[in-house]
Amino acid sequence: MTKFADIKGFVFDLDGVITDTSILHGTAWHQLADSLGVAWSEELGNGLKGISRMDSLEMILKAGGKENDYTEAEKEKLAAQKNTNYVAEVDKMTPANILPGMKDFLDSLRAKGYQLSLASASKNAPRVLGKLQLADYFPKIVDPASLKKGKPDPEIYTKGAELLNLPPEQCIGVEDAAAGVAAINAAGEVSLGIGDATELGAADMVFANTSLVTLANIEKKLG
Ligand code: BG6
Ligand code: MG
Numbered sequence: 001m002t003k004f005a006d007i008k009g010f011v012f013d014l015d016g017v018i019t020d021t022s023i024l025h026g027t028a029w030h031q032l033a034d035s036l037g038v039a040w041s042e043e044l045g046n047g048l049k050g051i052s053r054m055d056s057l058e059m060i061l062k063a064g065g066k067e068n069d070y071t072e073a074e075k076e077k078l079a080a081q082k083n084t085n086y087v088a089e090v091d092k093m094t095p096a097n098i099l100p101g102m103k104d105f106l107d108s109l110r111a112k113g114y115q116l117s118l119a120s121a122s123k124n125a126p127r128v129l130g131k132l133q134l135a136d137y138f139p140k141i142v143d144p145a146s147l148k149k150g151k152p153d154p155e156i157y158t159k160g161a162e163l164l165n166l167p168p169e170q171c172i173g174v175e176d177a178a179a180g181v182a183a184i185n186a187a188g189e190v191s192l193g194i195g196d197a198t199e200l201g202a203a204d205m206v207f208a209n210t211s212l213v214t215l216a217n218i219e220k221k222l223g
Contacts, residue, residue: 004222004223006169007114007171008170009115009117009161009166009171010172010173011160011161011171011174011189012117012174013118014118014120014122015050015122015128016049016177016195017099017210018106018134019097019098019132021093024089025049028086029045029048031082032060036061036064038063039063044060044063049177049179050121050180051179052144053083055150057079061075083124087127090131093131093132097132098134099209100209101212101214105214110137115164117161117163119156120141120144122144125141126141141163142159146159147159151180151182152183153186154186154188157186160173161187168187168189169190171189172189173187176193178202181200181202182202184203185202191205193206
C-alpha cells in the first residue's frame with residue numbers, strides 16, 4: 001500500500017471536485033430528459049457523474065426505453081442542445097464558484113512541489129478552469145477527445161499520470177463520482193473520493209466535502 005511519503009502527484013477530476021458544475025450538468029440533463037419524456041431520478045443523475053456527454057445521453061435514453069428512437073444525427077443534436085444550456089451557465093461562473101477549501105488545497109500542493117494534472121471527461125474543462133481563474137494550475141490536461149473509453153475505464157487516469165511522468169502508484173486521483181473512483185483504482189493510483197461514503201465505498205479514502213481535503217488529513221488517512 002502506498003504511503004503518504006511516496007506521493008508525488010495529484011490527478012484531478014474537475015466537475016464536482018474543484019467546482020460545483022456537477023449540479024449544472026445535472027440540471028441541463030434533467031431539462032433534456034424532461035423534454036424527451038424520460039422520468040428523472042436522483043439515481044439516474046448520480047449515475048451520470050463522470051460519464052462523457054454522448055454516453056450520458058445514451059444512459060438517459062436507455063432509462064426511458066428510448067435507446068432506439070433517435071438517429072445518430074438526432075442524438076448529436078440533443079447532446080449539442082444540452083451543451084448549449086450547460087455552457088450558458090458556465091459562462092456565468094467566477095472564482096467564487098470554486099468549492100470550499102479547494103483553492104487553498106491547490107495552493108498547498110503547489111507550495112509543496114506536487115505535480116498536478118487534470119483528468120476530466122468534460123470537453124468544457126479548459127473553459128471552466130478559465131472562468132475559475134485556475135488555468136495556471138493545470139497546464140497538463142488529458143484531452144477527453146483522445147480517449148478510447150471513458151470512466152470507469154482507467155485510460156483517463158493512466159494518461160493523467162503519464163502527463164506527469166510518474167508511475168500511477170505515486171499519484172492520488174481525486175474524484176466525486178463512483179465511475180471515476182473505479183477508473184482511478186483500475187489505473188493503480190490511490191483513490192480519494194469526495195462525497196457520500198456509501199456511494200464512493202470503493203475509494204481508498206473518502207472525505208465528506210471539499211473543506212476536509214487537506215494534505216494533513218490525507219497524511220492521516222494514508223499513514
Ligand atoms: C464530466 C461530468 O466531468 O464531464 C459529466 O461529470 C459530463 O457530468 C462529462 O457529462 C462531459 O462533459 P462535457 O462538458 O464534455 O459535456
Ligand atoms: Mg466529477
